Amino acid sequence: xxxxxxxxxxxxxxxxxxxxxxxxxxxxxxxxxxxxxxxxxxxxxxxxxxxxxxxxxxxxxxxxxxxxxxxxxxxxxxxxxxxxxxxxxxxxxxxxxxxxxxxxxxxxxxxxxxxxxxxxxxxxxxxxxxxxxxxxxxxxxxxxxxxxxxxxxxxxxxxxxxxxxxxxxxxxxxxxxxxxxxxxxxxxxxxxxxxxxxxxxxxxxxxxxxxxxxxxxxxxxxxxxxxxxxxxxxxxxxxxxxxxxxxxxxxxxxxxxxxxxxxxxxxxxxxxxxxxxxxxxxxxxxxxxxxxxxxxxxxxxxxxxx
Amino acid sequence: xxxxxxxxxxxxxxxxxxxxxxxxxxxxxxxxxxxxxxxxxxxxxxxxxxxxxxxxxxxxxxxxxxxxxxxxxxxxxxxxxxxxxxxxxxxxxxxxxxxxxxxxxxxxxxxxxxxxxxxxxxxxxxxxxxxxxxxxxxxxxxxxxxxxxxxxxxxxxxxxxxxxxxxxxxxxxxxxxxxxxxxxxxxxxxxxxxxxxxxxxxxxxxxxxxxxxxxxxxxxxxxxxxxxxxxxxxxxxxxxxxxxxxxxxxxxxxxxxxxxxxxxxxxxxxxxxxxxxxxxxxxxxxxxxxxxxxxxxxxxxxxxxxxxxxxxxxxxxxxxxxxxxxxxxxxxxxxxxxxxxxxxxxxxxxxxxxxxxxxxxxxxxxxxxxxx
Numbered sequence: 310x311x312x313x314x315x316x317x318x319x320x321x322x323x324x325x326x327x328x329x330x331x332x333x334x335x336x337x338x339x340x341x342x343x344x345x346x347x348x349x350x351x352x353x354x355x356x357x358x359x360x361x362x363x364x365x366x367x368x369x370x371x372x373x374x375x376x377x378x379x380x381x382x383x384x385x386x387x388x389x390x391x392x393x394x395x396x397x398x399x400x401x402x403x404x405x406x407x408x409x410x411x412x413x414x415x416x417x418x419x420x421x422x423x424x425x426x427x428x429x430x431x432x433x434x435x436x437x438x439x440x441x442x443x444x445x446x447x448x449x450x451x452x453x454x455x456x457x458x459x460x461x462x463x464x465x466x467x468x469x470x471x472x473x474x475x476x477x478x479x480x481x482x483x484x485x486x487x488x489x490x491x492x493x494x495x496x497x498x499x500x501x502x503x504x505x506x507x508x509x510x511x512x513x514x515x516x517x518x519x520x521x522x523x524x525x526x527x528x529x530x531x532x533x534x535x536x537x538x539x540x541x542x543x544x545x546x547x548x549x550x551x552x553x554x555x556x557x558x559x560x561x562x563x564x565x566x567x568x569x570x571x572x573x574x575x576x577x578x579x580x581x582x583x584x585x586x587x588x589x590x591x592x593x594x595x596x597x598x599x600x601x602x603x604x605x606x607x608x609x610x611x612x613x614x615x
Numbered sequence: 616x617x618x619x620x621x622x623x624x625x626x627x628x629x630x631x632x633x634x635x636x637x638x639x640x641x642x643x644x645x646x647x648x649x650x651x652x653x654x655x656x657x658x659x660x661x662x663x664x665x666x667x668x669x670x671x672x673x674x675x676x677x678x679x680x681x682x683x684x685x686x687x688x689x690x691x692x693x694x695x696x697x698x699x700x701x702x703x704x705x706x707x708x709x710x711x712x713x714x715x716x717x718x719x720x721x722x723x724x725x726x727x728x729x730x731x732x733x734x735x736x737x738x739x740x741x742x743x744x745x746x747x748x749x750x751x752x753x754x755x756x757x758x759x760x761x762x763x764x765x766x767x768x769x770x771x772x773x774x775x776x777x778x779x780x781x782x783x784x785x786x787x788x789x790x791x792x793x794x795x796x797x798x799x800x801x802x803x804x805x806x807x808x809x810x811x812x813x814x815x816x817x818x819x820x821x822x823x824x825x826x827x828x829x830x831x832x833x834x835x836x837x838x839x840x841x842x843x844x845x846x847x848x849x850x851x852x853x854x855x856x857x858x859x860x861x862x863x864x865x866x867x868x869x870x871x872x873x874x875x876x877x878x879x880x881x882x883x884x885x886x887x888x889x890x891x892x893x894x895x896x897x898x899x900x901x902x903x904x905x906x907x908x909x910x911x912x913x914x915x916x917x918x919x920x921x922x923x924x925x926x927x928x929x930x931x932x933x934x935x936x937x938x939x940x941x942x943x944x945x946x947x948x949x950x951x952x953x954x955x956x957x958x959x960x961x962x963x964x965x966x967x968x969x970x971x972x973x974x975x976x977x978x979x980x981x982x983x984x985x986x987x
Binding site for chain 1: 617618621625628629632633822823824826827828829830831832833
């Protein structure tokens with residue numbers, strides 16, 4: 310549904326590389342996540358694929374149309390929800406929706422079934438100006454407007470940034486339902502925990518893709534044992550772990566440090582624990598854990614920089 | 616066509632919802648039209664005159680009372696000598712000094728000629744110029760009376776004199792308001808057109824709504840028309856309201872065909888809106904658009920012949936004035952409203968504005984990109 314080949318874009322006459330040589334495919338009916346920190350190039354990629362930006366080199370097809378030669382067809386068959394709320398704040402909810410419907414040559418009634426789940430939640434406020442909606446309602450309106458012409462591909466640029474945990478969960482449920490309607494969805498997010506909700510993900514950093522796979526495959530490709538450790542003195546623990554010769558990597562995750570060890574035998578880890586106790590660490594908790602996307606991301610990132 | 620209709624509907628909704636902007640578009644120009652013409656007036660009155668009368672004779676008194684009775688001057692002071700009078704100018708208490716030499720009357724009678732000295736404070740150029748002109752005129756008149764009285768009839772042939780009688784065509788009473796109102800109306804329409812149009816488009820850029828529009832199949836031409844048409848209509852409304860006001864408040868009834876003015880206006884608005892559009896394609900924030908359009912509007916105002924005649928500008932300024940669309944509309948307004956000119960007289964102006972309209976809009980459309 311989306312094919313990207315060697316796509317490159319830089320700003321300021323080549324000084325700032327936004328994306329470099331991106332190549333990937335998104336299959337029909339997939340929820341495809343672009344996972345990466347701020348500044349990774351996600352928005353640039355989305356703007357190129359929605360024909361708002363021209364690439365420096367490389368090419369891409371969206372819904373079977375070339376982004377440069379057939380941009381008009383693409384504009385008719387994609388929905389785009391930018392990261393920043395960009396509907397008319399001085400028009401009401403209903404006016405915004407019917408405006409975008411008519412722009413695409415359709416009506417609210419015609420595609421009501423598609424947006425019903427989402428729009429019905431904000432319908433009681435349809436006479437309210439879009440600018441006066443709460444963050445979560447704005448997001449639902451923006452999604453309704455992006456869907457009103459029944460697009461084949463939906464681009465969602467950081468839809469959950471700045472949204473509370475409950476609304477985020479709801480939002481992902483909405484995406485699952487849209488997927489079941491046969492809409493291909495490209496979604497970008499800086500939140501690693503949302504990655505597991507996608508069918509496939511691309512980990513993106515500094516404009517390059519580190520890995521593309523299903524979330525399960527990405528985590529199982531971690532390839533080594535991962536341990537979580539915590540004690541009462543977290544700061545000195547980190548210093549002690551990093552200076553230890555058996556510790557390969559140590560990164561903070563919530564209240565734990567995630568460790569990989571050069572020697573993963575039980576003997577080596579109990580020796581590590583003994584030496585930590587000798588250094589005065591009390592109530593140590595140490596256990597093997599399954600790697601998450603974030604662990605993989607950090608590992609891939611540090612491998613890339615070495 | 617259907618797309619345009621919906622774009623217009625959206626645009627008008629937004630304009631009518633923004634009450635402050637609506638007032639700025641519709642009522643601010645009318646307020647200005649009520650105020651400005653009363654203030655923008657070249658007629659100079661109350662010129663403070665300091666008379667240094669070194670003669671104190673009957674003739675010098677007669678000259679002074681003649682000056683006073685003209686009504687343009689206030690006899691501010693009678694300083695004893697020129698240096699005192701000069702102090703008055705320095706303190707800004709006097710605008711013009713008239714020095715009457717001693718033995719003015721005696722020499723005038725004996726030699727048949729005498730000299731007067733006029734010094735003007737030229738900080739306010741208009742006042743100095745107009746004041747000395749008035750004064751010169753009064754003295755010339757005094758001069759001819761003196762000749763009539765003193766020349767012994769018969770001794771010489773009657774002096775051949777050339778008397779100048781002027782009559783002010785198209786504005787017999789030299790009423791400055793009649794002259795200024797049509798011009799000011801043009802300026803106001805220009806401001807509404809260019810600035811509001813530019814700001815409106817840039818607002819979409821600033822808020823990001825243009826992104827959302829750009830991913831839709833709306834074509835660039837449709838989007839631009841959707842922006843131009845509402846402001847074209849608003850420009851027409853503002854102009855019509857201004858014309859009604861000019862009639863009610865200033866009693867200005869256009870002599871020529873009003874349809875001619877509207878024909879010109881309809882093309883003129885396209886040119887001005889094209890300029891606004893052009894500015895918007897080069898700006899990414901409303902602040903930028905505001906600054907750029909303000910720059911143009913200042914130049915348009917001052918180099919349009921509204922306040923100062925273009926003929927008296929230096930060559931380079933005349934070139935700018937000839938590249939200024941406002942110049943042409945002000946001329947057309949004055950020609951049609953005051954003089955009753957016909958289509959034939961303004962066809963040149965219309966042609967020039969048509970070229971402006973084509974250049975501005977073509978440039979703007981070429982520079983407007985849905986994709987960056």
